[in-house]
Amino acid sequence: MQLAPPAIHLDALGRELPVRNEDWIIQQVTDTDLRLDESVVRGLTTRIAKDSIHEFSHNAQRSLPGGIQYGFLTAQAPMTIHNDIITYRPCRPGERVAPPPPPLTEDLVEFNYPTTSGLQARLEAAGYRVHWSADKHVRTRELEGWEIVREPDGHNVLHSFRCPGRDGDLILMKLRGGR
16 A cells, blocks of 8 residues: 555655655554555554554555555554654644654864864765854855755764854855865
8 A cells, every 4th residue: 555645754864855655565453553564665664553544545546356455545644754763743634744854953062073073084985075164154155065064863863063263153064076
């Protein structure tokens, strides 16, 4: 079956990925919930409460007579998948809700933090230039293609980095491209 609305997939930084219309298989039904297994790509498993399901509609176009049956499961709690963790948030039946913004924190660090932490080496290995920018110049740098460094930790919290400077704070930024 396919979910209506389709599951919301997020990348490691919590940004929404393009919609996928993957198939899910109902593996088990109990008095209170259904166990769903993602059928092809990632092999994810989840449980959804029966009272979170608005309706199930048969999809005759995809179903095979006497064979595999397909359908649409309209949920009152759309699925969000982030780092293979599945969560649900209530909404009106079939309504697509935007994913929650990823938690963001700003860390106050010393000027040499990118080097001593290994962050600069990781970003450079991934093809970025790394640079401290005066806070007042961040918007201009973004117009030039720079972006604020936002690194996830083990709890899916994004961290940006600020360093006190003589003439104002500095923000760690990165630009895709060589030196």
